[in-house]
Amino acid sequence: MIPYLPSIQTLRAFEAAARHLSYSRAAHELSLTHSAISHHISRLEKDLGGRKLFVREGQGMLLTDVGQVLVMEVRQGLCLLTRAIENVCRQSDKVAxxxxxxxxxxxxxxxxxxxxxxxxxxxxxxxxxxxxxxxxxxxxxxxxxxxxxxxxxxxxxxxxxxxxxxxxxFIFPVCSPDFLLHTRIEQPEDLIKAPLLRNPRQKWQSWFLAAGLDVSEPAYGSVYDDAGLLLQAAISGQGIALARDILAADDIESGRLVRLFNINVEEEAxxxxxxxxxxxxxxxxxxxxxxxxxxxxxxxxxxxxxxx
The missing domain is CATH 3.40.190.10 (Periplasmic binding protein-like II)
Structure with missing residues (x-):
């Protein structure tokens, strides 16, 4: 157990950097400098016994396994603290x-x-x-x-x-920008030879048919039974995921994911x-x-x- 808890500023810096996958964007959000974010992350990694939270890949960076686990816990903790502060601020002399x-x-x-x-x-x-x-x-x-x-x-x-x-x-394929940069994906047929991420409750077959591809359901590739984990795997560059529009909306808007092809498919009518x-x-x-x-x-x- 670490001898003391990291500061709130350090935890906020880590959460923002993990959400944006960018020190620069995290710094902009928190009105800090890039070096300040880097210092917070380095201090947190030192507190964790030297465990790395981010790794560089191409022009971007990804969360390590340790980082992915930690950011979920940190977000919950910050959310609880935020709620506690807001509740105290909203209290009047008479308890509501x-x-x-x-x-x-x-x-x-x-x-x-x-x-x-x-x-x-x-x-x-x-x-x-x-x-x-x-x-x-x-x-x-x-x-x-x-x-x-x-x-x-x-x-x-x-x-x-x-x-x-x-x-x-609706569902459609997505992948990380870095994955797309290093993988030749120009038409739907190119997906057949690409690493496809799978979800047992979200089959590729319906999208293949809509794209005019006469191929069977993929039998190989990483399997995730949670749609959130499936998208996280795509964000980290593990392959191409079949995403539901609502779940992927924020990741696409932020640039963490890019959509492949303009082919929408309703999973079931x-x-x-x-x-x-x-x-x-x-x-x-x-x-x-x-x-x-x-x-x-x-x-x-x-x-x-x-x-x-």
Whole structure:
């Protein structure tokens, strides 16, 4: 165990550098110099016993395995600290009664899309505490699992539950800019000989057919059963991933991923993202309606993003 905790400034510098994969962009965001970011990272690596957090690859840099693990924990910690400070700042002489809305969500959607946008809802509704529960299965929403509502991908028909469609989902191939720079990918046929990353629930076959390729489902290549990890593997240059538009939107906009070809495919005609709940609601209905309205708006913005 390290003799003392790294400073908040050091942890913020590391999180920003990991998010941008760039010391310069992290420095700009935090109003620091490039050398200050470098110093923070070097100090953190020293505190970790010399373990490297970043490696250079071409003109860019990537997180090491240690860095990928650490950044997830640091983000959670900073989020908790931010919430604690905000709660104290919002307290008045008279303790306010807070309301709580517990949301069940897939880990991939939660980490790559919902959490980065959630501050916009809470800025408008500081009286509502949002509790995020990540799970790969549909929450029962019957008081036993502690959740009020859920965001799920599927056909929108769950027995005993109500649902409303949020947005259709499309898939297309993506890879890192550095991978594309060093790999000849000019037409869909070039993907056949390229390293393809796989997800058991997200088959390549439908996209191959839409692209006019008469080839079978890939039998080789790294497999990730979580869509978020799949995209992270593509960002780190491991190969080409088949991405859902909503999940990849921020990575494409930031330049961490590039889209290959203008061929959109719906995975299944009736499938999409849904907001799911059980009547009668356990939570405050006004809070539910506010969150629903905000969620529909944010999803529509992401679906219309010109970068996706």
């Amino acid at each position: 009664i807070k309301r709580r809305l517990a949301v069940s969500v897939l880990s991939s959607l939660g980490s790559r899309w919902l959490v980065p946008r959630l501050y916009r809802f809470q800025n408008h509704h500081p009286e509502v505490d949002i509790a995020i529960h990540t799970t790969s299965t549909l929450a029962t929403l019957d008081r036993r699992d502690g959740t009020d509502i859920a965001i799920r991908y599927g056909a929108g028909q769950w027995q005993g539950l109500k649902s409303v469609p949020l947005v259709k989902s 009736d499938f999409g993202w849904f907001l799911v709940w059980r009547e009668p609601l356990k939570c405050n209905r006004a809070d539910f309606e506010a969150f629903r309205t905000w969620l529909e708006h944010e999803m529509s913005l992401s679906a219309k993003s010109p970068q996706v």
